[in-house]
Amino acid sequence: MASVISCGPCLYDETHQNASKWCTSCEEGLCKDCEKTHRKTKTTRDHKLISIDNYRKIKDVPISLDCSVHDKKLEWFCKSHDKTLCVVCLPTEHRSCSDVIPIDVAAAKSRQSTAMSDLQEAIEVTLRNITLCISNRNTARKDIEKQEKDIRTIVKVTRTKINNYLDKLEEKLIQTLASESETCNSKCNNFLQQFNTQEVKMIKLKDQVYQMKEFASDLQVFLGTRQIDKLVMSETESIKTAAKSMYDYKFNLVLNSDIQKLSNALVKEFGDIQVTEHTTDLDLKELKIEQAQMHQNVQPPSYHGNVAGVKLKLITKFDIKQEGFMFITGCAVLPNGHLLFANYTNKQNLFEYSEDGNYIGSIHVSAHSYDITVLDFERIAITYGNKRFFEIFNYRKNLVEKKIETGGDCYGLSQSNGKIYVRQDQVGVFDIMGKKLCNRAISGTLFISASKNNLFSPNCSNNNVCCFDMNGHEKWNFHDDFLRRPYGLANDRSGNVFVVGCVSKNLIVVQHDGKTYKNLLNFDKHSSPRGVCYNEDRNILLYYDEEGDHCALYSVLYT
Structure with a gap:
């Protein structure tokens, strides 16, 4: 049962009335009579009153209207120091500050401020980080259980192998022994026959x-x-x-030293x-700060998008080794x-590998998958080519969250600024x-890549290779004989x-x-290069071969 909120002025008069409103300025409850008086009084008529039910929703929010140092009401705000002030703070610590304003003025548009948006986003990011950590620990527990089970199986299998091997050694x-005994008996029998x-x-x-x-x-x-x-x-x-x-025969058993160790x-x-x-x-996100740091680390201030400074550093090479014919079309x-x-x-699976190129397992999906893009820390989007639909898939929970019918074939896809772009005859947004x-x-074939603006x-x-703005208008068109039959593509921050x-x-x-280019890699003449994807957060480039051979992961360096 919700606790009763009493009327503040009535309590002052030593009477008890249940409050029906709450004054956020005075921080006290008001009964219906006191509410009327509150609205009529000149000094309080502009105060914001909210229902008691709404007050209960913010009752436990950690907000203090008083200065933590002087225990006085906060009345001013210093824009230079981004600090709230009481009547004591102002003359003692911020006398020389020229941009001190009344706190009411500073708070006037706080609901629509970027600070509020940033705070909400920061909470969302933190919740996602917590969810990621919880998911990681649950995954770790499952990994522990699986590893324990695997080791138990290995021990059991090893024991069985040892037993079977010992049985074979014993039989041998x-x-x-039987052969040697038979030989000796045969010799004895020959002599016995002669003597008889x-x-x-x-x-x-x-x-x-x-x-x-x-x-x-x-x-x-x-x-x-x-x-x-004679x-x-x-x-x-x-x-x-x-x-x-x-001859007389003495049989002696000489145990193998390893067997003797076991028996003793x-x-x-x-x-x-x-x-x-x-x-x-863990890829934990930090709002604003991380983005700034990432921008500096990944693409230093001296880098202005000139591709002459782009280099690749190999992390690992690996093959996608699976049974049957392979046709890798997305990553x-x-x-x-x-x-x-x-x-x-014909296999309805996504293949999952570690950064070291080790096979982790397969993820069963609805049809033959064509392309993939990451939406957030637990969801991806998957296209299915001529199946005429794509899906939003939770790969952590291994379930389809939504199936989207497209009315036409859908192939390459990309994600940027909270939008999914699907390559069809046109590009579906x-x-x-x-x-x-x-x-x-937007003209083009099979693949699509999206940045913030293009x-x-x-x-x-x-x-x-063409670049379009978000309305589909062509901005530039790149052509060079050094690039023939372009397929997969991906863009970086710049x-x-x-x-x-x-x-x-x-x-x-x-x-x-679109004015110049740099050749980064040349592939073997027997290879079938297909496509790439670029991860902005980790600044890595993943290349894949159509047949699953010669796949590679690179760090992208900007100098």
Whole structure:
């Protein structure tokens, strides 16, 4: 239940009445009777009165009408020092200031002031930064969970591999043991067979000698003794020879030293978990200050848009390695530095890579994507070529926020000043929420790039690059034989235009006035250069090849 606001003058008279109005000048509540008196009194009739319900909305806003030093009412404002003053501050600290005005005069148009707009924008930016930080931490938590799950899987898979490998080693060792045992048994069996045969033979000879002794004649005994003796001697020699070839076998297991370490618990750890910390690279925005600093750092005061001072410094090169045919037609640099590529083939995916060129994953979208542009820290716009629509897509939540039917094919797109520009037969202009604003009859093919005041479009049929104002009127037309079949293009802060020559196989930058250019890169004759995108905040240029080969990320240097 809302707290009761009492009438200030009634409380002074030691009576209690509920206030129906609040005076923002006197900072007290007024009942209906006191409100009438307040409006009639000459000194208070111009005071601003608001309803109690509205007062409750601003009750907790941290505003003080009194000087924090002297505890006096703030009555003056020093424009030189941008400071509010009380009657004590004025003569003691700002006596010599010539532009001190009454605070009522200073506050007269404060609702429409740029300070209020800047404050609101600063709050919005701060909220976006907080949202970005929250999103980053939630992403970090998900990454931790995923990494833990991945490591658990690796441990389990490794354990299974070790078990399977030990099983194979065990099986191999048992097979060797069985083979060696079989060989030794075979040798023993051969000797046993020989000795068994000789034993039978000797038993037979023994019986024959006994019979001969009992029943044969003396001559037969005489001759038989000598002949049988030779047979016995022969067998004896055979047995001696065999005995010299006989061996006893002792089997001994010599464990591999690594296996022995495992069995003796000498391997103390399965592995180590190493955790490294690195600074989170968040693209936090700072209103006004950041823009000024960025302008100085990215394009120094000595730089006036002359392309002779533009240079590229390679950050990384990489290939977009995916299964099947690749037809890369668009790209974007996300606020977190990740790189997105549109693949206009039978795969309904955007490909996401890190700044180092490492594959992160794919983002499933509604159709075969043609081009991408970044709208804010969590949303992008995507065109789908001959599907005749484009979408506003939240890539952090992985959902389509709005589908916009265009009534015609839509290819390249760009975003600037809260407007989305879509390359159709003409150029469709939409607000950031996807509401159609107008069409601009701008000549050109496939691609579009927008700056604060201009639109840039290539015309691959006549090898031109054109600049138009926001009403669609041509400002300049660049043509040079060094640039053939211009395709993808992007502009920097100064209106210089980076253009890829598909047939000339190069990347040039055309000066903002369209009068001169500088060749920045020459590509391999076997490559298929397609396009570029430029990120003003990070001052980097992303180049992509049509087949996903030879993609590269560069820092743009202004000297």
